[in-house]
Amino acid sequence: MRGETTLWNPGCDHAGIATQVVVEKKLWKERGLNRHQLGREAFLEEVWKWKAEKGDRIYHQLKKLGSSLDWDRACFTMDPKLSATVTEAFVRLHEEGVIYRSTRLVNWSCTLNSAISDIEVDKKELTGRTLLPVPGYKEKVEFGVLVSFAYKVQGSDSDEEVVVATTRIETMLGDVAVAVHPKDPRYQHLKGKCVVHPFLSRSLPIVFDDFVDMEFGTGAMKITPAHDQNDYEVGQRHRLEAISIMDSKGALINVPPPFLGLPRFEARKAVLAALKERGLFRGVKDNPMVVPLCNRSKDVVEPLLRPQWYVRCGEMAQAASAAVTRGDLRILPEAHQRTWHSWMDNIRDWCISRQLWWGHRIPAYFITVHDPAVPPGEDPDGRYWVSGRTEAEAREKAAREFGVSPDKISLQQDEDVLDTWFSSGLFPFSIFGWPNQSEDLSVFYPGTLLETGHDILFFWVARMVMLGLKLTGKLPFREVYLHAIVRDAHGRKMSKSLGNVIDPLDVIHGVSLQGLYDQLLNSNLDPSEVEKAKEGQKADFPAGIPECGTDALRFGLCAYTSQGRDINLDVNRILGYRHFCNKLWNATKFALRGLGKGFVPSATSKPEGHESLVDRWIRSRLTEAVRLSNEGFQAYDFPAITTAQYSFWLYELCDVYLECLKPVLNGVDQVAAECARQTLYTCLDVGLRLLSPFMPFVTEELFQRLPRRTPKAPASLCVTPYPEPSECSWKDPEAEAALELALSITRAVRSLRADYNLTRTRPDCFLEVADEATGALASAVSGYVQALASAGVVAVLALGAPAPQGCAVAVASDRCSIHLQLQGLVDPARELGKLQAKRSEAQRQAQRLQERRAASSYSAKVPLEVQEADEAKLQQTEAELRKVDEAIALFQKML
Numbered sequence: 001m002r003g004e005t006t007l008w009n010p011g012c013d014h015a016g017i018a019t020q021v022v023v024e025k026k027l028w029k030e031r032g033l034n035r036h037q038l039g040r041e042a043f044l045e046e047v048w049k050w051k052a053e054k055g056d057r058i059y060h061q062l063k064k065l066g067s068s069l070d071w072d073r074a075c076f077t078m079d080p081k082l083s084a085t086v087t088e089a090f091v092r093l094h095e096e097g098v099i100y101r102s103t104r105l106v107n108w109s110c111t112l113n114s115a116i117s118d119i120e121v122d123k124k125e126l127t128g129r130t131l132l133p134v135p136g137y138k139e140k141v142e143f144g145v146l147v148s149f150a151y152k153v154q155g156s157d158s159d160e161e162v163v164v165a166t167t168r169i170e171t172m173l174g175d176v177a178v179a180v181h182p183k184d185p186r187y188q189h190l191k192g193k194c195v196v197h198p199f200l201s202r203s204l205p206i207v208f209d210d211f212v213d214m215e216f217g218t219g220a221m222k223i224t225p226a227h228d229q230n231d232y233e234v235g236q237r238h239r240l241e242a243i244s245i246m247d248s249k250g251a252l253i254n255v256p257p258p259f260l261g262l263p264r265f266e267a268r269k270a271v272l273a274a275l276k277e278r279g280l281f282r283g284v285k286d287n288p289m290v291v292p293l294c295n296r297s298k299d300v301v302e303p304l305l306r307p308q309w310y311v312r313c314g315e316m317a318q319a320a321s322a323a324v325t326r327g328d329l330r331i332l333p334e335a336h337q338r339t340w341h342s343w344m345d346n347i348r349d350w351c352i353s354r355q356l357w358w359g360h361r362i363p364a365y366f367i368t369v370h371d372p373a374v375p376p377g378e379d380p381d382g383r384y385w386v387s388g389r390t391e392a393e394a395r396e397k398a399a400r401e402f403g404v405s406p407d408k409i410s411l412q413q414d415e416d417v418l419d420t421w422f423s424s425g426l427f428p429f430s431i432f433g434w435p436n437q438s439e440d441l442s443v444f445y446p447g448t449l450l451e452t453g454h455d456i457l458f459f460w461v462a463r464m465v466m467l468g469l470k471l472t473g474k475l476p477f478r479e480v481y482l483h484a485i486v487r488d489a490h491g492r493k494m495s496k497s498l499g500n501v502i503d504p505l506d507v508i509h510g511v512s513l514q515g516l517y518d519q520l521l522n523s524n525l526d527p528s529e530v531e532k533a534k535e536g537q538k539a540d541f542p543a544g545i546p547e548c549g550t551d552a553l554r555f556g557l558c559a560y561t562s563q564g565r566d567i568n569l570d571v572n573r574i575l576g577y578r579h580f581c582n583k584l585w586n587a588t589k590f591a592l593r594g595l596g597k598g599f600v601p602s603a604t605s606k607p608e609g610h611e612s613l614v615d616r617w618i619r620s621r622l623t624e625a626v627r628l629s630n631e632g633f634q635a636y637d638f639p640a641i642t643t644a645q646y647s648f649w650l651y652e653l654c655d656v657y658l659e660c661l662k663p664v665l666n667g668v669d670q671v672a673a674e675c676a677r678q679t680l681y682t683c684l685d686v687g688l689r690l691l692s693p694f695m696p697f698v699t700e701e702l703f704q705r706l707p708r709r710t711p712k713a714p715a716s717l718c719v720t721p722y723p724e725p726s727e728c729s730w731k732d733p734e735a736e737a738a739l740e741l742a743l744s745i746t747r748a749v750r751s752l753r754a755d756y757n758l759t760r761t762r763p764d765c766f767l768e769v770a771d772e773a774t775g776a777l778a779s780a781v782s783g784y785v786q787a788l789a790s791a792g793v794v795a796v797l798a799l800g801a802p803a804p805q806g807c808a809v810a811v812a813s814d815r816c817s818i819h820l821q822l823q824g825l826v827d828p829a830r831e832l833g834k835l836q837a838k839r840s841e842a843q844r845q846a847q848r849l850q851e852r853r854a855a856s857s858y859s860a861k862v863p864l865e866v867q868e869a870d871e872a873k874l875q876q877t878e879a880e881l882r883k884v885d886e887a888i889a890l891f892q893k894m895l
Contacts (some may be wrong), residue, residue: 179207
């Protein structure tokens with residue numbers, strides 16, 4: 001609508017872990033097979049089948065939402081073009097030493113048998129002892145307790161011991177040391193000494209390290225470098241051996257019987273029993289803790305030592321941080337910039353290996369050299385790994401590295417695949433075929449704007465920025481707008497197992513409660529989770545989800561989007577915007593009838609010079625809506641835009657201008673009527689253009705019914721110029737002041753009409769003014785008050801003149817009061833009876849509140865918020881009493 005060349009490129013990543021888990025569940029549910037029984041190639045065929053069936057659902061949702069993407073360019077991270085970019089990026093970075101092989105601790109899911117990223121780890125907070133279900137275990141497993149046990153000091157004549165504590169007692173089988181603080185006086189005499197492991201033929205040195213907290217427990221820590229990140233770092237400092245005691249499935253290895261081969265949480269019980277049997281158990285107590293859970297498998301995540309591929313992030317992170325500091329990259333809301341710098345300043349190297357089958361297989365090969373002069377290599381030794389765009393290229397590189405002929409080289413490609421975020425991080429330029437130069441790459445890269453959720457600022461945005469700068473020398477975009485996360489009406493994260501996931505298609509088309517149940521049955525949820533989800537759906541959507549339509553959903557989401565805050569999505573609020581769509585439709589339909597069949601709009605929207613006060617006012621309000629909308633887009637302040645447009649259409653155009661127009665269009669003054677029609681057309685034209693980005697469907701439908709200003713006007717609303725402040729510059733403070741008085745009077749009259757139940761009559765209204773200027777203004781708007789307030793005669797009293805008898809009084813402003821004629825319209829005696837009863841009830845309520853607040857224990861025992869509520873109720877009741885007394889006095893005069 002601004003006439004700029006714009007590309008919004010659709011694309012999907014392959015969601016490695018999530019997709020593989022879904023397909024594996026589907027295979028097991030339908031055929032009783034796991035992927036290993038099927039084999040890698042056959043399993044990947046099943047994944048591609050699933051992708052063909054389900055993979056376009058997001059695109060379908062986007063299309064239904066009216067998203068104006070270039071669908072011919074839709075791409076997928078596993079497409080050949082994008083896969084070639086992934087291979088090229090890996091090889092280049094590996095050749096530069098940015099990607100390297102190393103054995104380090106990773107987040108390991110024993111159920112998935114794979115490393116997982118931090119974003120795939122949920123942190124479950126426990127306040128104390130808690131039993132949690134763990135995949136593969138029939139009984140729930142105990143967490144949230146701290147177990148203390150003793151290590152005997154080697155060579156001690158006094159049976160001296162050091163007591164340590166842990167939340168993972170099974171890991172003591174991998175202990176290689178005990179650490180204490182260098183300044184802890186309790187352990188100074190143990191320098192150079194060791195403790196004895198009760199189940200293993202090794203002694204554990206006592207090491208002194210500043211990391212130890214002297215105040216926690218006994219001030220002594222068990223050190224298990226292969227199964228804890230902090231312990232690993234202590235072990236590195238003191239050159240301690242890291243002994244892995246778990247295999248990839250969580251069974252114990254490198255330990256003696258009876259623990260050998262036990263699943264890790266069965267070993268937990270066995271170790272505890274063995275410590276008690278040897279008299280080394282020293283107690284157990286509740287311990288608040290955080291348990292890391294794999295959000296795909298719900299398994300407890302284990303830190304395991306594994307050889308993996310890593311990306312060296314230090315220099316790239318510095319460049320990404322500097323880009324924001326310089327202002328080359330703008331992150332909005334700006335509050336997220338602090339998070340950005342914090343992550344970049346404390347970044348660790350990125351593990352990009354995943355032990356999956358679905359994804360980009362790593363283009364790296366382990367080298368075996370068939371030459372006696374070359375010793376065989378081991379996995380962690382990076383020299384024995386080579387990368388290549390093809391296996392032939394890799395073989396040539398390996399031969400050059402070891403100085404042998406290619407026929408002496410055997411290669412074994414890494415079985416692992418790359419982290420999905422690696423290919424997603426290349427997306428801004430992989431979609432244009434990088435590294436091959438093309439017109440698209442030169443025109444559309446770098447991009448202008450990235451819009452995404454704040455929860456993946458690091459996992460996706462940072463990776464795109466780092467890889468973009470490293471591989472292309474350019475930022476992938478200039479601005480990042482981080483939208484809020486959509487949660488349910490209660491503020492909970494949407495989860496299939498809770499039954500609170502809201503599909504936008506269900507909000508658009510509506511769905512019954514049974515329809516929601518059917519969706520659960522067709523999902524991959526476990527039967528136990530299905531029942532829980534059904535309960536959640538019944539609680540949240542007892543009658544299903546009503547049909548709201550695309551326009552209402554789009555407008556509602558934008559109205560919700562306060563920067564930096566999550567959206568608690570209440571479908572009832574979206575339904576309210578559907579009613580707004582109905583109002584738009586009816587208002588435009590009425591307006592088109594008012595314009596008439598032969599109406600011809602002026603060639604421009606400029607005023608003709610004969611506009612009435614209300615014509616000038618609505619143009620002024622339209623100018624303000626245009627200004628607020630343009631400023632809101634510049635600032636990404638979508639609630640400000642939706643509020644401005646909603647208020648203009650509903651409260652100004654419909655509630656005021658159209659009501660004031662009715663007598664004009666039906667009157668005899670043709671000049672006034674023509675000016676009104678031209679102004680009305682301008683309001684419809686500009687108002688629909690303003691709304692189009694939010695409500696493209698209803699606005700397009702209505703716009704097609706409007707006549708055009710010129711034959712060359714665009715055929716569709718979506719390519720019609722967006723209203724600019726320079727086009728709509730009709731700000732009119734004088735007209736706004738006049739209509740503000742009219743609206744103040746109208747509100748006061750409506751309030752009195754409601755107080756005295758005057759719904760079917762048009763009472764006369766007399767305006768008492770403080771000065772001649774206010775009188776002149778009131779006279780000028782009296783006709784509008786008559787139309788808006790459904791009043792009879794609206795007359796301005798002469799200065800100092802009394803109002804007629806039998807009038808109710810209200811204040812419109814500090815310079816104008818309203819006298820509404822009740823004489824002859826109400827039965828004073830009957831009204832007095834009703835008022836006396838109302839007065840008695842109000843007095844009783846006020847007395848009860850006063851007695852309650854006067855009680856001696858009130859201020860001490862009643863919660864502060866209840867006291868404040870009571871005070872507010874009392875003030876409201878006393879105000880109601882004053883109003884009733886005024887009405888009683890008025891009706892007594894009328895008797």
